[in-house]
Amino acid sequence: MRKHITLVLAGLLSLILAACGGQAQQSPTTAPAQPATTAPEQPTAAPAPTAAPAATAAPAGGTPAQPAAGGQIERILARGTLICGVNNNPLPGFATVDTAGVRRGFDVDFCRAIAAALFDDPDKVEYRPLSAQERFTALQTGEIDVLIRNSTWTLGRDGNLGLDWAPTTFYDGQGMMVRKDSGIETLEDMDGATICVQTGTTTELNLADQFRARGLTFTPVVFPDGDSTRAAYDAGQCDGFTTDKSGLISSLTLLSNPADHKILEVTMSKEPLGPAVRQGDAQWFDAVRWIVFATFQAEEYGITSQNVNDFLSSDVPEIRRFLGIEGDLAKGIGLSNDFAVRIIRHVGNYAEIYDRNLGPDTPFNLPRGLNALYTEGGLLYSPPFR
Numbered sequence: 229m230r231k232h233i234t235l236v237l238a239g240l241l242s243l244i245l246a247a248c249g250g251q252a253q254q255s256p257t258t259a260p261a262q263p264a265t266t267a268p269e270q271p272t273a274a275p276a277p278t279a280a281p282a283a284t285a286a287p288a289g290g291t292p293a294q295p296a297a298g299g300q301i302e303r304i305l306a307r308g309t310l311i312c313g314v315n316n317n318p319l320p321g322f323a324t325v326d327t328a329g330v331r332r333g334f335d336v337d338f339c340r341a342i343a344a345a346l347f348d349d350p351d352k353v354e355y356r357p358l359s360a361q362e363r364f365t366a367l368q369t370g371e372i373d374v375l376i377r378n379s380t381w382t383l384g385r386d387g388n389l390g391l392d393w394a395p396t397t398f399y400d401g402q403g404m405m406v407r408k409d410s411g412i413e414t415l416e417d418m419d420g421a422t423i424c425v426q427t428g429t430t431t432e433l434n435l436a437d438q439f440r441a442r443g444l445t446f447t448p449v450v451f452p453d454g455d456s457t458r459a460a461y462d463a464g465q466c467d468g469f470t471t472d473k474s475g476l477i478s479s480l481t482l483l484s485n486p487a488d489h490k491i492l493e494v495t496m497s498k499e500p501l502g503p504a505v506r507q508g509d510a511q512w513f514d515a516v517r518w519i520v521f522a523t524f525q526a527e528e529y530g531i532t533s534q535n536v537n538d539f540l541s542s543d544v545p546e547i548r549r550f551l552g553i554e555g556d557l558a559k560g561i562g563l564s565n566d567f568a569v570r571i572i573r574h575v576g577n578y579a580e581i582y583d584r585n586l587g588p589d590t591p592f593n594l595p596r597g598l599n600a601l602y603t604e605g606g607l608l609y610s611p612p613f614r
């Protein structure tokens with residue numbers, strides 16, 4: 229009988245965990261932690277055009293799927309705005325709306341960079357705020373052109389959801405926040421802990437994997453969005469709060485007493501975050517990829533929003549090609565030949581984007597770490613513009 233009840237509880241939890249499309253507010257579960265193998269990652273449970281071409285993507289909310297084969301850039305240009313999917317909850321440093329109603333953040337700046345490349349105007353963006361559960365469906369159905377919402381590139385998502393990831397713009401990893409007075413220093417100190425975690429994310433499975441690998445037990449307290457997850461932790465409902473370290477750093481600023489909390493040293497996963505597009509339009513995918521690469525390359529050349537005009541008279545062949553002064557390299561990806569100049573002029577190179585949102589003059593003062601250029605010990609590397 230006892231075994232039966234446990235099985236029913238386990239089944240219920242799996243259902244809750246799998247209800248990725250569900251919009252109803254879930255009450256936190258206090259069911260025992262599930263082994264990783266029984267908890268499917270939410271996004272793969274979304275209605276996905278798995279093996280079918282993107283053209284057959286199931287319409288959602290009455291929005292017809294758009295034709296798959298090419299033409300995305302022309303459609304965006306004809307519409308006059310880029311539709312960029314961003315986080316619906318405030319994620320300071322990455323995506324927020326300031327007091328004047330202006331969207332700001334690292335992710336927002338990449339939406340702006342794409343609009344700058346397309347329209348020579350970074351403001352030609354229509355932002356579509358999306359929850360973790362909504363984000364991939366919005367991309368699959370063509371409701372958005374690109375998703376830039378702290379979304380981790382994984383094999384399951386890339387392979388099963390009919391999506392493609394552009395180069396990683398922020399190398400992240402999952403972290404754990406605890407109260408300073410808890411005495412917790414490592415995950416091993418968290419055996420039997422309750423942990424606040426958001427559904428529809430890579431976070432849930434990583435948590436289960438990490439605790440299982442260490443032979444630790446925990447009780448997940450699961451919420452459907454970032455705000456309620458953070459609020460529950462802030463109210464003392466959980467011993468720990470786990471998400472991407474970028475999300476934790478960002479959330480810290482929103483807690484009632486940030487100084488009472490700390491983020492543990494441990495990094496529980498790899499979370500390469502970057503823009504995603506719907507599969508089926510190789511030119512659009514290439515354009516987004518090279519827009520991201522242009523921000524890396526501009527930093528490598530030392531070209532900034534302040535000095536880009538000086539470089540327009542450069543006689544260095546590779547810089548002339550990069551800035552579109554010579555050749556017609558960008559034609560093949562459907563962009564104007566000066567797309568890099570447009571991005572740099574309006575939004576800046578990668579370092580400018582990073583520093584503006586996360587650098588020393590921001591509350592985050594986040595070291596570049598893996599997000600430095602390869603020439604500085606990081607992972608950012610652009611293929612040649614030739």
Ligand SMILES: N[C@@H](CCC(=O)N[C@@H](CS)C(=O)NCC(=O)O)C(=O)O
Pocket residue numbers: 315316317319358359360361378379380426428429430431452453454455471472474475476499501
């Ligand atoms: N990078 C992870 C986590 C992304 C994620 O959704 N993080 C949370 C916590 S920072 C978030 O953005 N929450 C805001 C919300 O969905 O309301 C993923 O792609 O699954």
